[in-house]
Amino acid sequence: MKRTANKPRRSKPAPPLSPEHLQPRGLGLPDSPLPQLPLRSITRNPLLMRSRLGTFPRDASHGDLVELLSDDGTTYGHGMFNPRAEIAVRVLNREPKPPARSWWAGRIEDAIELRHDYLKLPDVTDAYRVIHAEADGLPGFIVDRFGDVLSAEVFSLAMWQRAAELLELISQRLETKHLHLRTGPRTLEQEGFEGEPESTEELPESTVITENGVRYHVDFAQGHKTGFFCDQRDNRAFIASHAAGKSVLDVCCYTGGFAVAAKVAGGASEVTGVDLDEDAVEVAKRNAKLNRADGRFVHADAFPYMRDILSGGRRFDVVVLDPPKLIHSRDEFEDGRKTYFDLNRLASQLVASGGLLATFSCSGLMSADEFHKIVCSSIPFDRRGQVLYTRGAAPDHPIAAECPETAYLNGLILRVT
Structure with a gap:
C-alpha cells in the first residue's frame, strides 16, 4: 500500500544514549534512598509528560526508580524515570512503599491469572498476550506467548533495562523454553535509545x-x-x-x-x-x-x-x-x-x-x-x-x-x- 503526501519535516533525533545506560538492571530496590521528583499536577494516567513534573533530581539517572512527591511533600507513588523522553516518568504504583521484586512478581501473577483463570485462553489457543503494558501495570512492556516462546516488545528504556529478569520470571511461571526481545519502532525518537534484538540461542526462526x-x-x-x-x-x-x-x-x-x-x-x-x-x-x-x-x-x-x-x-x-x-x-x-x-x-x-x-x-x-x-x-x-x-x-x-x-x-x- 503506497501513498505519498507532503509531511512536515522532522528534526533529526539526538544521538542514542551510550551503551552504559542500556545495561541490565535487577528488580530489587537500590541500597541508597530513591531520588525524589515533585509533581506539578496530579493525574491518574501512568504516563507523565515533562510538563507535569517539577525540577528533575540531579541524583536520578536514565531508567532509575524515583519517588514521586505530592504538593505537600508526601509520597504520591513511584515510577521509572527517563530525562531524555517526553514521557519522563512511567508510574508503577501510588503507594508509600516502593516496588520491590515481590511487587513485580505480583503484577506478573495477576496478569497470568486474568488470561488463565478468568479468560481461560489456554483452552482455545497457545498464543495470547501475557503482559499488556499499562493495562497490566507494567508500562512500556508487552509480552506475547507463542507456544514455548515468549516474544516481548519494549517501548521504555527502564523496561529494556529490566526486561531480561522480567522475562525470566514469566518464563518460569509459564514453563516456556525460548525468549525473543526487541524494541518498539521509535525508541530512539521517543526514549533516546536503540537496542539490538535479543533471543535465546535455541530460538527457532x-x-x-x-x-x-x-x-x-x-x-x-x-x-x-x-x-x-x-x-x-x-x-x-x-x-x-x-x-x-x-x-x-x-x-x-x-x-x-x-x-x-x-x-x-x-x-x-x-x-x-x-x-x-x-x-x-x-x-x-x-x-x-x-x-x-x-x-x-x-x-x-x-x-x-x-x-x-x-x-x-x-x-x-x-x-x-x-x-x-x-x-x-x-x-x-x-x-x-x-x-x-x-x-x-x-x-x-x-x-x-x-x-x-x-x-x-x-x-x-x-x-x-x-x-x-x-x-x-x-x-x-x-x-x-x-x-x-x-x-x-x-x-x-x-x-x-x-x-x-x-x-x-x-x-x-x-x-x-
Whole structure:
C-alpha cells in the first residue's frame, strides 16, 4: 500500500544514549534512598509528560526508580524515570512503599491469572498476550506467548533495562523454553535509545501456534511487532462465523489471519488476501498450506489492487480491511485520516449487496468516534451502510481505565446494500 503526501519535516533525533545506560538492571530496590521528583499536577494516567513534573533530581539517572512527591511533600507513588523522553516518568504504583521484586512478581501473577483463570485462553489457543503494558501495570512492556516462546516488545528504556529478569520470571511461571526481545519502532525518537534484538540461542526462526482450531506460522525474524496479531483473535472468529459458503477478500492481510480462519474454521467458499509485504504474503500461503486449505494470496499495493477489482466488476460477500498503523504522531493525523477514508471508500464498493465490511484501525491517536465518522462518511452515495457491531481488541489486551491510550484498536462491522 503506497501513498505519498507532503509531511512536515522532522528534526533529526539526538544521538542514542551510550551503551552504559542500556545495561541490565535487577528488580530489587537500590541500597541508597530513591531520588525524589515533585509533581506539578496530579493525574491518574501512568504516563507523565515533562510538563507535569517539577525540577528533575540531579541524583536520578536514565531508567532509575524515583519517588514521586505530592504538593505537600508526601509520597504520591513511584515510577521509572527517563530525562531524555517526553514521557519522563512511567508510574508503577501510588503507594508509600516502593516496588520491590515481590511487587513485580505480583503484577506478573495477576496478569497470568486474568488470561488463565478468568479468560481461560489456554483452552482455545497457545498464543495470547501475557503482559499488556499499562493495562497490566507494567508500562512500556508487552509480552506475547507463542507456544514455548515468549516474544516481548519494549517501548521504555527502564523496561529494556529490566526486561531480561522480567522475562525470566514469566518464563518460569509459564514453563516456556525460548525468549525473543526487541524494541518498539521509535525508541530512539521517543526514549533516546536503540537496542539490538535479543533471543535465546535455541530460538527457532518460526513456530506454529493454534487458535480456535486454526494453525498459523509465527516468524520471529521477519514478523511485525511480536510476530503475530493476537489482538484480532476474537474478530477472526467472528468473521469465520459469518463466512460459510461466502467469498472473502482480506485486504492488508499480513500473514492471512482472517482469510485462513474464514476458510478453515468458517467454511468460506473462497478466500483472497492481498498485502504489500511480500514476506508476509509468503507466510500467508504457508498458513493456508499448513491447514490444507485453498486460498489465493497476492503481493500487491491495496489501492491499485482494489481499483482493478472494482473496474473489473468483481464483488465479495465479506471484505476485511485491516491496514497497518497509519498514524504514528499527531503530525500524521490528517494524512492518516484521508488514507483511512480512501481505503474504506474502495473497500465498501467491493462488498456485494447485503454483504459485510469488517474494517479496523490500530492507530491509537484516532478515537473510536473519529473512526466511526470516517468509515460511515466513506460509504458511496449509491450504497447504504448499516453498522451492526463495534469491535475492539481481544480481552487479553485490556484497556486501562486510567490510560485511554491502551484503547488502540477500533473496528466496525457493517452490512452494505
